Amino acid sequence: MSAVIRLEGVTVERDGIAILQNLSWTVCTGEHWVLFGPNGAGKTTLLQLLNGYLWPTCGTVEVLGRRLGQVDVRELRRSIALVSDALAGLLNRDLTGLEIIVTGARAHLNLFEPLTTAEVLHARDLAHRIHAGDLLEKPFSIMSTGERQRILIARALMARPGLIILDEPCAGLDLARREELLRTVSAAAHSGTAKAVIFTTHHVEEIAKVFSHALLLSAGTAVAAGPIGHVLTSANLTRAFGLPVNLIRRHGRLYAHASI
Ligand SMILES: Nc1ncnc2c1ncn2[C@@H]1O[C@H](COP(=O)(O)OP(=O)(O)OP(=O)(O)O)[C@@H](O)[C@H]1O
Numbered sequence: 001m002s003a004v005i006r007l008e009g010v011t012v013e014r015d016g017i018a019i020l021q022n023l024s025w026t027v028c029t030g031e032h033w034v035l036f037g038p039n040g041a042g043k044t045t046l047l048q049l050l051n052g053y054l055w056p057t058c059g060t061v062e063v064l065g066r067r068l069g070q071v072d073v074r075e076l077r078r079s080i081a082l083v084s085d086a087l088a089g090l091l092n093r094d095l096t097g098l099e100i101i102v103t104g105a106r107a108h109l110n111l112f113e114p115l116t117t118a119e120v121l122h123a124r125d126l127a128h129r130i131h132a133g134d135l136l137e138k139p140f141s142i143m144s145t146g147e148r149q150r151i152l153i154a155r156a157l158m159a160r161p162g163l164i165i166l167d168e169p170c171a172g173l174d175l176a177r178r179e180e181l182l183r184t185v186s187a188a189a190h191s192g193t194a195k196a197v198i199f200t201t202h203h204v205e206e207i208a209k210v211f212s213h214a215l216l217l218s219a220g221t222a223v224a225a226g227p228i229g230h231v232l233t234s235a236n237l238t239r240a241f242g243l244p245v246n247l248i249r250r251h252g253r254l255y256a257h258a259s260i
């Protein structure tokens with residue numbers, strides 16, 4: 001199977017401090033990964049590396065078969081859909097859900113040309129398939145956090161990316177909205193549009209069944225990486241968070257109990 005992401009011996013230093021240290025990681029086609037770890041573990045830094053917004057101090061980074069340093073990162077970024085809070089803040093908030101989705105196909109943050117019939121049909125179909133069809137007419141400015149995330153995922157798929165990256169999409173969501181969003185994330189992963197989906201979180205409860213693998217980071221170092229069942233264990237989480245964690249698995253989902 002071909003690698004979607006391949007990192008070899010990657011270290012990122014900032015102000016003389018290593019915020020990622022000697023990280024090697026391979027994501028193969030068809031694998032959906034959770035990037036898991038405490039605050040400050042280096043998750044967002046790793047995502048910035050994958051998008052070419054940041055360079056490793058040493059080591060190599062390969063994304064979708066292209067090595068950073070040897071490709072035009074702006075071109076590479078067109079194949080990577082990054083869904084983050086920062087993106088939500090850059091889009092024109094006066095646009096409707098439908099219009100926001102279409103901007104994804106054009107790699108723009110605003111709408112400069114009227115929608116074409118083909119774009120409207122594609123965006124509508126896509127939104128319905130990933131459970132965001134209720135948001136097509138709603139202005140982005142009045143959407144709740146969860147609604148905004150669902151539209152941003154639809155927007156991401158519109159560009160037919162090779163890789164989808166979701167940075168803490170469940171942050172700020174209540175239980176029902178979280179489950180709604182996870183349904184959208186799962187549908188996006190199942191759609192087969194992207195070769196892999198990467199999802200960051202600090203809560204095991206946010207890990208949908210569609211995720212097969214996990215990379216557990218703590219203080220810039222990989223504690224474990226591989227199939228979720230081997231990586232997300234009470235012992236590994238206890239190590240990563242530095243306090244006793246008891247993990248419970250029910251119906252394919254995880255729940256954590258921690259005590260100080
Ligand atoms: N530009 C920078 N200069 C110096 N240190 C930085 C810089 N950016 C991030 N860091 C540090 O690197 C560490 C990792 O940050 P990062 O944002 O990658 O963590 P994270 O795992 O995404 O955390 P969270 O779960 O809180 O989002 C933190 O200690 C952070 O302060």
Ligand SMILES: [Mg+2]
Nearest residue numbers: 043044045167
């Ligand atoms: Mg982060």
